[in-house]
Amino acid sequence: MSISANDPKRKTWLDIPGDTDFPIQNIPFGVFLTRDDVITIGTRIGDYAIDLGALHQLGYFEGIPLTDDIFLQDTLNDFISDGKKTWRLVRNRIADIFDANNTKLKDNQDHRNTVLFTLDEIEMQMPVQVGDYTDFYSSKEHATNVGTMFRDPDNALLPNWLHIPVGYHGRSSSIIPSGIPVHRPQGQTMPAGADEPVFGPSKLVDFELEMAFITTDANHLGEPIPVDEAEDYIFGMVVFNDWSARDIQKWEYVPLGPFLAKNFASSISPWIVTMDALEPFRTESPKPEKELLPYLKYSGKKSFDIKLEVAIQPEGAEETTVTRSNFKYMYWNMSQQLAHHTINGCPVNSGDMMASGTISGSTPDSYGSMLELSWRGEKPVKLKNGEERKFIEDNDTVIMRGYCENGGSRIGFGEVRTKLLPVYQPKKK
Numbered sequence: 001m002s003i004s005a006n007d008p009k010r011k012t013w014l015d016i017p018g019d020t021d022f023p024i025q026n027i028p029f030g031v032f033l034t035r036d037d038v039i040t041i042g043t044r045i046g047d048y049a050i051d052l053g054a055l056h057q058l059g060y061f062e063g064i065p066l067t068d069d070i071f072l073q074d075t076l077n078d079f080i081s082d083g084k085k086t087w088r089l090v091r092n093r094i095a096d097i098f099d100a101n102n103t104k105l106k107d108n109q110d111h112r113n114t115v116l117f118t119l120d121e122i123e124m125q126m127p128v129q130v131g132d133y134t135d136f137y138s139s140k141e142h143a144t145n146v147g148t149m150f151r152d153p154d155n156a157l158l159p160n161w162l163h164i165p166v167g168y169h170g171r172s173s174s175i176i177p178s179g180i181p182v183h184r185p186q187g188q189t190m191p192a193g194a195d196e197p198v199f200g201p202s203k204l205v206d207f208e209l210e211m212a213f214i215t216t217d218a219n220h221l222g223e224p225i226p227v228d229e230a231e232d233y234i235f236g237m238v239v240f241n242d243w244s245a246r247d248i249q250k251w252e253y254v255p256l257g258p259f260l261a262k263n264f265a266s267s268i269s270p271w272i273v274t275m276d277a278l279e280p281f282r283t284e285s286p287k288p289e290k291e292l293l294p295y296l297k298y299s300g301k302k303s304f305d306i307k308l309e310v311a312i313q314p315e316g317a318e319e320t321t322v323t324r325s326n327f328k329y330m331y332w333n334m335s336q337q338l339a340h341h342t343i344n345g346c347p348v349n350s351g352d353m354m355a356s357g358t359i360s361g362s363t364p365d366s367y368g369s370m371l372e373l374s375w376r377g378e379k380p381v382k383l384k385n386g387e388e389r390k391f392i393e394d395n396d397t398v399i400m401r402g403y404c405e406n407g408g409s410r411i412g413f414g415e416v417r418t419k420l421l422p423v424y425q426p427k428k429k
Contacts, residue, residue: 003088003276005095008409012098013106016046021403021412024098027091028271028413029076029236032122039125041071041079042117044271045098049117052094058111060097060104064089075129076272080216080235081350087235088276124179124270127238128214128351130172134341135210135242135262135355137166138332140286142360145372150250162290165332165340167357170242171263175353177270178416183424184394185264187248201423202245202261204377205392209310209368209400211327212240212355213334214272215348222345227298230335233348236272239308239402239413240355243267246371246391266355269402269416277411281305281404285333295343302333306413308359308402310368315395317385322373325359325366327402394422 005027012024022028022044032049033039040053053071055061064086070079079086097105105111137143140157143166147156160166176182184205188197218233219225225233242262249261282301306327313319334354342348358368367373370391373381377390392398397419403412 003279004092006276006279007095008280010095011100012045013100013102014045014048014098016048019410020046021410021414022046022271023410024095025409026273026277026411027094028273028277029079030127030271031074031076031125032117033125034117035121039074041073041076042122043094047119049119049122050094050098051115051117054115055097058114061090061093064093066090074125075351076127076235077129077351080128080214083216084232087274091274091276124177126175126177127270127272128353130175130351130353131349132352133170133172133175133266133355134167134352135170135357136332136337137357138330138337139357139360139368140331141329141362142358142368142372145360145367149371149376162288163293164296165337167337167341168257170258170266170355172353174263175266175268177268178414178418180267181419181421182243182265182267183421185245185248185260186423187245187260188251189247190251197251202248203391204246204371205420206244206246206370207310207392207398207400208242208244208358209308209323209325210240210242210355210358211237211306211308211402212268212353213237215338215350215352215354217350218338218348219342219345221347223342223347224295224345225338225342225348227296227335227339228300230338231275231302233338234275234334236274237278237413238272239269239400239416241267241398241400241416241418242355242358243418244369244371265418267416267418269400269413271414273411273413278304278306278404280406280409281411283328286329286331295339296336298333298335302335303328303330304404305406306402306404308400311399311401312381312383312389312392313397313399314383314385314387314393315397317383317387319397319399320383322381323365323367325361325368327356327359329359329361329366330356392420394420396420
């Protein structure tokens, strides 16, 4: 089935900005609360949010096999379970409905009033109920930087790193959409030169610039997913800020890996951009430096040219872009990650979220965390207002953005914007 929604010549009858992340060729999926306090599944074109539940009830998806309530739910999980054929049919139909040459909805003011919202009339929600969350560690540059800092620079990568996509299972309950603030976490740390740990607020709160992909129901217990079939089970992607407390992590991570240092919060951009929308931006992955085992060998282009940037905005001040990176730098791609995740028969479900790990490039201005940008605090990052940052301070807002650009075509993710609040203080009774 062709992806007619991707036609670069297609125009929309909606009035949208020329430089929008959300042209008619994007058509992402999300969940929002409307001006009438109704939660609905929707999409976005330009600065308009579109109520897909209302559109379905008005008959605009006639001929597509959808249940009556598929868009009237508070998560996308069931829609994602319907599979790639349905996603593509729906996305193609939305493109047709809002095509400049289609007047059916355009000329029906009552229907337009029902299905169209401006962004100030909605509140974005978590798009999926995340059952399981996996965080990979797939940027060679990031892994090398961290290994150089904390171990022998000549052996920065551990022996397994070039052979498997290293990952761990994280906490799904603290994954939140853009706009929800995060409190500075507390935990145990081991101060330099001390013999015993102390308890208190983390002094080294950091962001991690990542992307995450969302899966559909993919396999049964015991059934691996072949690497060249993996993309059939990936619905789409979001920008992902995997918050970290570096001092807590350093004390706790041996031998089982991060725990409290990671599970206090991860923030996502609320619109899921589909793999179909990203199709024009495929690119080569880095060439493997070691011979791969057969289950990790893939064919074709499995990576995507997604430009990424991070800004820090102190309270009341202008934001400063502190890094620019790209998803294509990832050594291990999503297909390899999903194939490795399931090679032992681990089942994957609708709404599962798998993050890339911190995305760093080869130059200091492309590093994906403050740990690297300030090199453990030894090289503070200068902000536009004259302040410096070694790590994230209370009341700073971290803003991540991602987009693809190819000639005159742009597909974006919007942003994930999160403010770091001081340590949580219980309300006095």
